[in-house]
Amino acid sequence: MDKRSRSFYVLACFFALFLVFLYGPTITIAILSFQGPQGGLTFPMRGVSLHWFHDLFEQQAVGDIWGSFSRSLLLGLMVMATTVVVSVMGGLAFRKRFPGSGVIFYLIVTSLVIPSILISLGVGLIFSQSGLPVHWATSGFGSQLTWTLPFGLLIMFAVFNRFDKSYEEAARDQGATSWQTIRHVILPIIAPMLLGVALFGFTLSYDEFARTLLTAGSYNTLPLEIYGMTTNVTTPVIFALGTLTTGFSFLIIGLFLAVVVTLNRRRSRLGSDAGQGLV
Template sequence: MREPRSAGFWPLAIVFALFVLFMYGPMFVIFVLSFQGPEGGLTFPLRGFSLHWFRQLAEGLGTVDIGAAFRRSLAVGVVVMGLTVLLSVLAGLAFRKKLRGGNALFYVTVASLIMPSIIVSLGIGLQFRLLDGGIKWLLEAVGATETLENYGTALGLFTSALGAHLTWTLPFGLLIMFAVFNRFNPAYEEAARDLGATPWQTFRHVVFPLIAPSVIGVGMFGFTLSWDEIARTSQAIGDVNTLPLELQGLTSTVTTPAIYALGTVTTVVSFLVMAVAVGLAMALGRRSRQRGRVPS
């Protein structure tokens, strides 16, 4: 027989249900309202059911090129994901040994998490404007007049904006990898070296398969955090906009469910990335268990 529920179960269950509703209710409402008919509005009740607003979104929303903004966000998200994984894994490996100044380097790296995002963005934007001034002065000094006339700015998607996104994604990646390597058993590496494996072979065949699920998680964090980033991008993007910035701008000009359709598309992309990450982690876990079975 099952034990009876404690007196505090139902109050806690109600609080938890309200918390889940508060977290995911707005997303569900936007998802539902994006499927309204051509006469649909921004509030309930629904007026018809169709894909009309998704088709309008594909055709474009006035002067805003949603397709180009989507491609820019996707491209920078992939690059940020790759760099976050690479730098986090390398830093995790490096910090396994005692480093001179390692503590200071660690605190400097994670300090951006406690800085207001808009201040970080303003600082990066100012740095690159100063860099623009230095480059223009240098071009003028060497007499490169034609290059100077064609020079715009160093601010851009894969320069300042990329750096701004990394100040947000790298601390999370580093903290994850530090936690992983903190409980990593070095006996596996010692056994591989005893069997004659080189450092690269040890990492490829021993270390990486064991940390692969965590690496996938770091990649997922890197992409999703970059995909949704607004504040750190706003002052450091230059002359173009990412999809979240376009979405923010459209909230004051678009008064149709097309804005909800755009929100639904961006949310679906985030869920797809998470699903791929979970699927890869599960596949790696299954493969590891199969390798660990000893035939009878």
């Protein structure tokens, strides 16, 4: 058995420190959320219990936790669906060069480097000056799309850049229309990637703060509500909320990954069955 070099252990320690830096704050909050009824916002812990999780489901003196959660959930689903549809349409459109395609591409990428708070301010001003209501489902929805659409489009550009066009040609040889080719050939093949775009869209929207700050109107989304609670909540209930929302995010990621694995296994099984049929 080969002995590992010293550089391996140095890099392993560096990676371990990176993981601690990345997940340490989340783990700290999770630990503090399990304090007893007399617990505070810092260590040392005062007892161990589920008191603060139970307190989340009681009537809160400040904040609108579950109302803001429902708004973030609905907004995330809206952004997710729009991101998937527009990204697929954009990916299909950019498969062929057209006048102005380069300019449009760079305009899409530019929105990623503009400071988020400026996007929020600009969208909020456009809605208010146009006499339109500044609301989480309108202006907030639009500002978040400036964050999720570029990621979705870039993923689709990469997917279609590697897409084997022979599948489409075979479908057309069999008499399929353009819509039938997209529906029965292209979409099933890129389905796992579409789930990745959907996951990007939902999680980026669900956690977004800066681009929603000045566009949500009088109703907070969950990140805005948590931020507001940091100024007037002095109990570990805010840690319990953070733990639950983090757990919810991991649950969503796990569900998406499970669907992707299921689709890949199904596609592999169908490919194997088709190969056996040819034999």
